[in-house]
Amino acid sequence: MHKKLSHGIRQYLWIALLAAPFLLQGCSNSLVPGSSDTTSQSDVSIEQANALLSKGKKREAAQTYYAAASRYPSPQRERVILQAAEIAASIGDAKLTNSYLAKVPASALDGENRGRLAYVKALLALQQNNPALALRTLPTNLDKLSPALREKVKHVRKRAQAMAGGSTQNVQQALVPTSVNRVAALLPQSGSLGSVSQEIYRGIATARNNLASNASVQIYDVNAGGAVAQYQRAVADGADMIVGPLDKESLAQLLAQPRMLTTPILSLNYLTNSLNVPGALYQFGLLPEDEARQVAEFATARGQRTAIVMAPASSWGERVANAFRSAYQAKGGQVVNIQQYPDSPSNAYMQNVQTALAATQGRASMVFLAASPSQARLMRPLLAAQAPSTPVYATSHIFSGRLDPGKDSDLDGIIYTEIPWVIEALQAGSLNNSAFPRMYALGMDAFLIAKNLPSIASNPNAQVNGKTGTIRLARNREVQRKLLMATFINGVPQPLGQ
CATH class of the missing domain: 3.40.50.2300 (Response regulator)
Known part of the structure; x- marks a missing residue:
């Protein structure tokens, strides 16, 4: 059965790679969201889904892939569901796409499937005329992706960049109240x-x-x-x-x-x-993206124009890393290395830090650390030990909002964004x-x-x-x-x- 899956996926990837420009450029946003899948799971196969796709029956192909996914163990199951979601996204069907993505648990995602999940979300954003969201959502580290997925990501990025340069969202005329006396x-x-x-x-x-x-x-x-x-x-x-x-x-x-x-x-x-x-x-x-962009602007204004980005291997980590990278590059900065580290605290953090620093060979003038409090408390001392003179920046997510100097002394020296109320309340x-x-x-x-x-x-x-x-x-x-x-x-x- 696994051989059948492998053959089917390879066949689809070949078809999709050839058809990608047409799928991404010729889709309509006016299609009505599809109904829920009614295909019996016992009599469907990857081959049937491939056949439907080759005939241009994309919605039916997506539903068939999804129905067939239950026949396979994890992580193959999630790979096939993501295939269904990708096709639904390519026709701009947000409801159908999100219904499939909801069936993909984060715990079942390996590196390739995690990258594919980000790609599918970006593809949907692109089909809904939101190139900025597509650019923020695309996976940042392409080295770990398969060649086929890497090409798809590049294609969506190129199209999103072109759209971002020449179009905006359709924003309707603002509805403004004359006065506000009753708030719900x-x-x-x-x-x-x-x-x-x-x-x-x-x-x-x-x-x-x-x-x-x-x-x-x-x-x-x-x-x-x-x-x-x-x-x-x-x-x-x-x-x-x-x-x-x-x-x-x-x-x-x-x-x-x-x-x-x-x-x-x-x-x-x-x-x-x-x-x-x-x-x-x-x-x-x-929005964490707002904070990441502010860090990028602040650091470049200080003349720090070569950065290492360290972010957890999660959708949140990719969002924050993408926002920082885009803003940093727009201000003339260069991200010289993006290093993903395990989302759960891990003994691998030391290796992640050493790899990031070795890859840049001393060229980085700063580190942008996207992290939770528990992650930052482990990462900051490692960075201080390996590169003591390199400033580390972060967003407010490194601080829990609860005063705990014993634990947070490991964060000493990090420069980060914080809301005024937290500082006011601390001082009070x-x-x-x-x-x-x-x-x-x-x-x-x-x-x-x-x-x-x-x-x-x-x-x-x-x-x-x-x-x-x-x-x-x-x-x-x-x-x-x-x-x-x-x-x-x-x-x-x-x-x-x-």
């Missing part, structure tokens, strides 16, 4: 995001008390009936502005019915791969009073933006000093933030230069 917060009150949402709402309430005690804020539980029903209820109750939802699934439910959106929404997450951005939508969140001695200080700050700024949206939206140069950073509204109505630069001294974050 669409947040889950239970489940995995329940405690996070409580902290966000606490921040909203604090800002409301400090900034506009005459304004009202009412919470609507998106877990009770769904985001659409709660949005409609909030509008019926007279809300001037909707804050939320927090999760992408709820946001996608609202965007699926753009004509219903008659009251402006300040989402607390981003769905930047939407082809048509409704005029009611303003997007706000704590109140940081540990909040379970999720950055989410609390997000809530405060969400109310600040919502209340002042009439003036912010009317002035393209407006900037607001918020708790998550200096805030401005981009032309596509995405909220962009500029954070503080901080460092660790004796295991405690401090503003850089103070």
